Amino acid sequence: MRWVMAFAACVIAPTPLFAEDVAPRSAPNGRVVSTGSSTTLVGIGDSLSHGTMDGTNNSVNTLHAYLQLVADSLDQVIPLTFSQPLFDEHQERIAPLRIPTNLGVDGADSFNVEGLAYYKRAGTSQSLPDDSLVCDAILPRRLDSKYDKVMYPINVLARQPVTVMDAARWLLERFAPASGGDRAIVVLWIGNNDSGGAALGGGGENPTYLPIPVEQIEPEVNRDLRLLLRVAQERGIFSSDSYVPPKIERFLTDASDFHAQYEYLLERLTSHPSFTAGKVDIFVLTLPYYSAVGYLFDSEDLEFYLRKLHPSYAVPPTFARVAKPDEPITEALRGDRVAILTFGFMYALLDSGYSVAYVNQVLEQDGVQRDDMVLSQAEQAFIMARIDSFNGSIRSLAAMYPHVYVVDVGGFLNSALAGETQVEIGGKVLSRKWTRGCGFSLDGVHPGYTGQALVANFVLNRMNEVLGLKAPMHEAEQFLETDPYVDHDGDGWAPGPSYAAAGLTELLFLLTDPDDADGGVEASLPRNVWDLISDAMLEEVLGVPSIRRVVDELAIAAPR
Numbered sequence: 001m002r003w004v005m006a007f008a009a010c011v012i013a014p015t016p017l018f019a020e021d022v023a024p025r026s027a028p029n030g031r032v033v034s035t036g037s038s039t040t041l042v043g044i045g046d047s048l049s050h051g052t053m054d055g056t057n058n059s060v061n062t063l064h065a066y067l068q069l070v071a072d073s074l075d076q077v078i079p080l081t082f083s084q085p086l087f088d089e090h091q092e093r094i095a096p097l098r099i100p101t102n103l104g105v106d107g108a109d110s111f112n113v114e115g116l117a118y119y120k121r122a123g124t125s126q127s128l129p130d131d132s133l134v135c136d137a138i139l140p141r142r143l144d145s146k147y148d149k150v151m152y153p154i155n156v157l158a159r160q161p162v163t164v165m166d167a168a169r170w171l172l173e174r175f176a177p178a179s180g181g182d183r184a185i186v187v188l189w190i191g192n193n194d195s196g197g198a199a200l201g202g203g204g205e206n207p208t209y210l211p212i213p214v215e216q217i218e219p220e221v222n223r224d225l226r227l228l229l230r231v232a233q234e235r236g237i238f239s240s241d242s243y244v245p246p247k248i249e250r251f252l253t254d255a256s257d258f259h260a261q262y263e264y265l266l267e268r269l270t271s272h273p274s275f276t277a278g279k280v281d282i283f284v285l286t287l288p289y290y291s292a293v294g295y296l297f298d299s300e301d302l303e304f305y306l307r308k309l310h311p312s313y314a315v316p317p318t319f320a321r322v323a324k325p326d327e328p329i330t331e332a333l334r335g336d337r338v339a340i341l342t343f344g345f346m347y348a349l350l351d352s353g354y355s356v357a358y359v360n361q362v363l364e365q366d367g368v369q370r371d372d373m374v375l376s377q378a379e380q381a382f383i384m385a386r387i388d389s390f391n392g393s394i395r396s397l398a399a400m401y402p403h404v405y406v407v408d409v410g411g412f413l414n415s416a417l418a419g420e421t422q423v424e425i426g427g428k429v430l431s432r433k434w435t436r437g438c439g440f441s442l443d444g445v446h447p448g449y450t451g452q453a454l455v456a457n458f459v460l461n462r463m464n465e466v467l468g469l470k471a472p473m474h475e476a477e478q479f480l481e482t483d484p485y486v487d488h489d490g491d492g493w494a495p496g497p498s499y500a501a502a503g504l505t506e507l508l509f510l511l512t513d514p515d516d517a518d519g520g521v522e523a524s525l526p527r528n529v530w531d532l533i534s535d536a537m538l539e540e541v542l543g544v545p546s547i548r549r550v551v552d553e554l555a556i557a558a559p560r
């Protein structure tokens with residue numbers, strides 16, 4: 001492999017091309033961290049650092065994400081080197097020969113950034129190296145995985161396959177060498193996906209989970225999808241038991257494993273000669289409660305939206321309700337939840353003429369709550385407790401190193417999501433609610449433009465404090481005005497972005513506001529909604545190798 005990488009580096013990587021693509025921009029306003037030098041901003045993380053919104057990676061989203069906003073502000077006070085691995089609307093890499101300094105990869109957890117698949121989520125006995133978590137593409141036209149698309153051509157220039165952490169160390173050597181004058185700022189925000197699958201109800205292998213009420217939707221989906229789901233369930237390679245306790249525990253990294261892995265990541269960064277030479281500052285971000293995001297619909301959410309279709313809709317009595325409006329605001333996390341995907345199926349069933357009783361079988365059967373589809377209040381608390389332990393590790397480990405600084409963005413977001421701190425912008429109070437809360441993109445997981453600006457400002461405040469900079473804050477009100485994820489007319493729907501989506505994300509775009517200036521105009525599902533659902537679900541599962549084999553075996557045609 002090394003000789004192939006060396007040959008590729010000689011053939012496709014003349015130094016001037018790469019150097020030009022990451023040339024620092026001059027912004028001589030304010031204090032410079034190191035006079036006469038450039039500062040390279042390196043991002044290590046998951047979808048939040050990558051810039052994902054709507055479960056989609058493209059340049060529109062990335063350029064509105066918090067790390068780009070941080071770079072934009074830093075660039076006004078120090079000469080900065082920062083480069084994004086931008087994707088087009090088909091999620092293919094734009095300008096693949098440009099060296100990226102943002103190494104955030106959608107879906108990454110604390111083990112993935114070292115090329116490891118965590119054993120519990122992978123359904124194996126131990127954590128093992130996984131080639132799909134490494135950038136090893138030789139040529140730019142063959143960028144198959146997200147790791148290839150984000151990190152290429154660092155592997156070619158390093159003349160070996162690289163993990164995210166390998167790439168970060170390579171960047172530190174290239175742009176902040178111990179013997180040179182340049183510096184680096186590293187933003188490390190990793191660990192969200194060490195709890196994400198437990199809260200979202202999806203992901204994993206052996207089996208793969210999705211919170212789909214299979215029995216309820218079988219009469220409506222097409223024959224191919226119905227057959228595939230039945231066979232995959234019988235063979236144990238697909239499951240809709242998304243919120244049973246063993247599955248929740250499986251998707252949570254053990255507290256001791258997280259502590260050891262995070263310690264190892266910090267050791268890899270702090271042992272680099274550039275760090276020991278005092279030329280690297282590392283900002284580690286704490287983690288918000290994944291179980292408190294807008295993706296999870298509570299009783300009030302369900303009744304608000306489903307009553308648009310059936311005025312008398314109510315959740316069944318076994319579904320624990322959220323706090324009443326007159327109860328303390330700190331009770332905002334009370335109540336059971338269902339995934340936005342599950343809600344979408346309930347909405348489509350009710351819109352298709354099914355009775356409230358039939359639709360509520362997604363939540364309750366024979367007077368007993370369905371544990372597989374419902375994330376209970378107790379299960380949410382269990383997940384939050386694990387995230388608290390992760391944050392405890394982040395704080396204690398960061399305290400062991402000079403030039404490693406904690407940014408408690410998790411605490412800031414948790415306070416806002418729980419309603420303990422009221423965040424008001426332009427007359428709107430941001431909350432954990434889906435589009436009505438004005439903070440999330442359509443997927444209910446990733447912040448929209450306004451939420452990203454708030455995160456960026458929080459990070460910038462800490463950087464200014466530590467580094468003695470005067471990087472300007474972003475005006476959140478300006479983002480709110482043009483944010484496609486803000487419900488301006490108060491009907492519960494947001495207009496959404498203008499680009500096209502694929503897979504399950506395409507279904508989210510059905511729940512958008514065609515006229516956000518008129519509260520009387522509601523989102524409307526098309527007549528062929530179940531054809532769209534069937535095609536989107538087939539497209540989604542085609543990316544799972546074990547399910548793909550069943551698709552081939554059953555001769556199921558891929559959606560067009």
